[in-house]
Amino acid sequence: MLKKALMCLGFLLMCMRPQGGIAETLDIYYFEYPPYYHKLENGEASGIIVDLARKILASAQIEAKFFFVPAKRILHEIKSDHPAASLGWFKTPEREQFARFSLPIYVNRPAEVFLLRENEQKFRPYDSLEGLLQSGKFFFGRVQGLSEGPQLDGMLAKYEHKTVQVTTDTVRLLKMLESRRFDFMLMPPEEVDVLLQAAQTHRDKFMLRAMNDIPQGNLRYIIYSKAVDPDLIRRIDQAIVTEIGMLPAGQ
Incomplete structure (x- = not known):
């Protein structure tokens, strides 16, 4: 009886996971900040970090839905109870109060x-x-x-x-x-x-x-609202490690 119950539970868990060819979606907000992210004439999102994120999210079986908005609105969305994300942000103590972050996905040359x-x-x-x-x-x-x-x-x-x-x-x-x-x-x-x-x-x-007191390039992350499922964030982190590896910490 216990064995049968465990088999049923396992089947239900498998049904809850994304299957091959079936992707979850994630709303991603971005603004005009070339070369990292910008809107093409056809309305599509493009840029260094956009292309990198598409590769990472595809590996995690997540479909990105991009929304072009003013920069100030992005943090409003991240602070909301709506599952939302944005690309290429620096991690700061202030932002960690209201948001979650991925593993780093890009590192700049020094400003x-x-x-x-x-x-x-x-x-x-x-x-x-x-x-x-x-x-x-x-x-x-x-x-x-x-x-x-x-x-x-x-x-x-x-x-x-x-x-x-x-x-x-x-x-x-x-x-x-x-x-x-x-x-x-x-x-x-x-x-x-x-x-x-x-x-x-x-x-x-x-x-x-160049200035001698400007530190080495900053790490950039995917920033998430706290409404985003932590399991989804972990899947994206796994895809980051697979696709680009672990960028050096402390920058």
Whole structure:
């Protein structure tokens, strides 16, 4: 009798699992942030991390349903009781209060100061971001709600009076730098070419300047609302290990 009951239970558990060819779905919210994620003319989501996530989710037998929304709305969705996710976010203590995170899926090259080439002489005396900000001579531009990583966020918090924040995206941020609304922004080198193309402006107007106190590139994660099933998150983590391996911790 016990053996028969265990066989029935096993059958029911098998029925509850996704079978071959049958995928669960996951709502994924993204915004315009090339080259990581952006919307093509045909409405499809694309980008470095979008393509990587599609590979990972397919391995986990999960179908991604992408929704293009403003950046501020994404964290609203993650804080809601709706099962939702977003790609490529940094893990911070504040976000861990209301969200879950995957294993890391991508690591940036170290960010650099991105400035107008015409201002090169003004920046030349500074070889650290802290020194640049302490001088009081420069305004820094950033997208509201986005993190630069825990170490840089802690540094930048001391200089909010010298920060210009936008509520849209990095394309708009670049346009504001071009129109001299502030003096510099931070950008990993791999973002530059795609962002300049999206903003329809020319590379020779700008330059990157490395700073000796900017840490190694930040790890990026999939962020989930707490309404997402932990078992589904574990399946995605298993697929991350299978498809890209374990990225080094502590960045």
